[in-house]
Amino acid sequence: TGSTCLLPLSELLRIPLDQVNFVACQLFALFAAFWFRIYLHPGKTSSEVRHAFATILGIYFVIFCFGWYSIHLFVLVLMCYGILVTASVSNIHRYTFFVAMGYLTICHISRIYIFHYGILTTDFSGPLMIVTQKITTLAFQVHDGLGRKAEDLSGEQHQLAVKVKPSFLEYLSYLLNFMSVIAGPCNNFKDYVAFIEGRHIHMKLLGVNWKHKGFHSLPEPSPNRAVIQKLCVTSLSLLLFLTLTKTFPITCLADDWFVHKADFLTRLLYLYVVMQATKPKYYFAWTLADAVNNAAGFGFSGVDKSGNFCWDLLSNLNIWKIETATSLKIYLENWNIQTAAWLKCVCYERVPWYPTVLTFILSALWHGVYPGYYFTFLTGVLVTLAARAVRNNCRQYFHSSKALKAVYDLVTWATTQLAVSYIAAPFVMLAVEPTISLYKSMYFYLHILSLLVILFLPIKPQAYASRQPRTLNSVHKKKID
Numbered sequence: 001t002g003s004t005c006l007l008p009l010s011e012l013l014r015i016p017l018d019q020v021n022f023v024a025c026q027l028f029a030l031f032a033a034f035w036f037r038i039y040l041h042p043g044k045t046s047s048e049v050r051h052a053f054a055t056i057l058g059i060y061f062v063i064f065c066f067g068w069y070s071i072h073l074f075v076l077v078l079m080c081y082g083i084l085v086t087a088s089v090s091n092i093h094r095y096t097f098f099v100a101m102g103y104l105t106i107c108h109i110s111r112i113y114i115f116h117y118g119i120l121t122t123d124f125s126g127p128l129m130i131v132t133q134k135i136t137t138l139a140f141q142v143h144d145g146l147g148r149k150a151e152d153l154s155g156e157q158h159q160l161a162v163k164v165k166p167s168f169l170e171y172l173s174y175l176l177n178f179m180s181v182i183a184g185p186c187n188n189f190k191d192y193v194a195f196i197e198g199r200h201i202h203m204k205l206l207g208v209n210w211k212h213k214g215f216h217s218l219p220e221p222s223p224n225r226a227v228i229q230k231l232c233v234t235s236l237s238l239l240l241f242l243t244l245t246k247t248f249p250i251t252c253l254a255d256d257w258f259v260h261k262a263d264f265l266t267r268l269l270y271l272y273v274v275m276q277a278t279k280p281k282y283y284f285a286w287t288l289a290d291a292v293n294n295a296a297g298f299g300f301s302g303v304d305k306s307g308n309f310c311w312d313l314l315s316n317l318n319i320w321k322i323e324t325a326t327s328l329k330i331y332l333e334n335w336n337i338q339t340a341a342w343l344k345c346v347c348y349e350r351v352p353w354y355p356t357v358l359t360f361i362l363s364a365l366w367h368g369v370y371p372g373y374y375f376t377f378l379t380g381v382l383v384t385l386a387a388r389a390v391r392n393n394c395r396q397y398f399h400s401s402k403a404l405k406a407v408y409d410l411v412t413w414a415t416t417q418l419a420v421s422y423i424a425a426p427f428v429m430l431a432v433e434p435t436i437s438l439y440k441s442m443y444f445y446l447h448i449l450s451l452l453v454i455l456f457l458p459i460k461p462q463a464y465a466s467r468q469p470r471t472l473n474s475v476h477k478k479k480i481d
Contacts, residue, residue, distance in 0.1 A: 002065045018065070018123070022182065025061045026288050029178050032057060033295035037223075042198025050196050051169050057178035062127060065182065069124040073131055073176070076103050080135045081171050089147035096139035097346065100132045101365065108368045126183070129366060133186040133342045134175050138162065140346055141189060154349065160188050179296050183289040185316045185338035187298075195298040204302045223294040226311035230291035233319070237284035240277075248277040253425060254434045259441045267441055268418060275421035278428050286316035286336075314338065326412040328387045331420055339363070357381050367427075375426035375435050379447065383419055386450035389457040422446045 002021050010017040040050050062070040076099075083095045104125075111125055144153055145161035153161065166174065166189065174192050175181075194200040205218050252258060252274055258267060293299045294311045301313035318334040325331035332340065348359045364377035398408035422442065426435040439447070 002063075002067045021065045025065055025182055026292060029057075029061065029182070029292045030288075030295055033179060033292050037295065037297040042196070047197050048169065051173035054177035054179065054196075055169070055173045058176040058181040061178055061182055062124075062176070066124040066127070070127075072103075072107055072124055073128055073181075076100060076128065076131060076135070077172065077175050079103070080139070081168065084139065084142065084165060084171070089143055092147070093136075093139045093143040093346075097136050100135045104128055104132045105365060105369065112369060125368065127181055130180065130184040130186060131175050132366065133184075133339065134189075136346050137186060137342055138166070138171075138174065138189045140350075157349075160190055162189055166193075179293045179298065180289065183285050185286070185289060185293075185314050186342050187314055187338065191313065192298070195296075200298065201300045204300055221300060221309040221311075223297060223299070223311050226299075226309075227291045227295050230287050230294065234284055234288045234291065237280045237287065240280035241284055244277045245280055248274045250274060250278060250425075250428045253429065253438050259437055264443070271425060271438075271442070272418055272421045275424055275428070278424075282336075283317065283319060290315050323417075324413065325416050326409050327391065327416055328384055328419065331416055339366075356384060360384075370430040371432045372426035372428070372430040372435055376423055379423050379426070382450045382454075383423055383446060386453040386457075387419075389453050393457045419446060 006020050010020045141162045144157050145163035299311045299314040301310045321334040347362050348355045360377040360381045364373045367373045398404045
């Protein structure tokens, strides 16, 4: 469906053409990003020119990778812009959400069950998923800025609220810019516009006393070091993908040896190894996308405690924290970070009932309609509630000494890593039959344990209190009291 000009390279490397096109576009985007930052610097070029260049190149990338399928992105963008300019601010977020998610779901269904069921490709649904996140994020932020009172917003909602509807060029640039149209990540509209206009970095530095640090004016941090570091991670991830992933493919979990002959402990450890082998492709794609944005000068997040400049505003994962996570909460907070932020923005903070359950369901629906996604996310709901109950009822007993805490951390690390492997396996296997076969071979142990924990260790009511966002009104009341 996309360009075939790289077909000889695809045949030479024995890598599917769609994957070759994807990597080629991202590498070209990386070089274009450096050029964009240097030669179309906001100090030299108008915002309109920067918006236009980013949009045109992004549209070219989409057409190059996906051919006529790219029309789906353009149709969705145009429909939702029509809603943005015509709908009332009190309903703009609802209309946009249902149209965007509905269109995405229809595309998922038609792509998988009507045209290419079971074929895994780097297809147009990936960019469509990213665009859906951005469209809905912007709609909710416009609603916050124009349709709600300031005192009803949480601090974060107030900070990100959009009080002026974007122009058509700004809208296109935000959704289709070459830095994120292929692989993301999702970002906030105000941050993107500030980047295009040259205010992005200075906004993050305003709270720092630079004169005290020896500076007489705001510095201009270079992203080069961050880009190089992320490209090193990208290269290592690619190497692991080409070796480890091919050595331990996900199909191993459906082999007769695994299902019928291996003992339970062997199955558990092998499941962990196979699921570890699926991660490098995500590390590769997300870290490269992050590097592309940084190379363009976007993604500066401020200064850390040591005074170092940080470029992780758009980072989609923290590999160290993922691999050392001692709870499901920590793991999820550092995996697909920008999608988690989107789910929080459009669902978790907004729904009045069952926020955890509805957030997991929305996440599954956004990912697609493969049955495996729903096995993963519904199992995730069950395990999350169980993990929360264990943590709230048991954790305090292991903080009386360093030795007990070390034991607790070691046990919770192993438990978390194995639990994630168990939960995420259907997400990669996709179909019903291999998923049921896998869980039967594991005796549905985590499902049963989670149910027992929930029944006998109920979640304490105060555990939900932290979910509620602190509104400006609540802060004012606290000061008055």
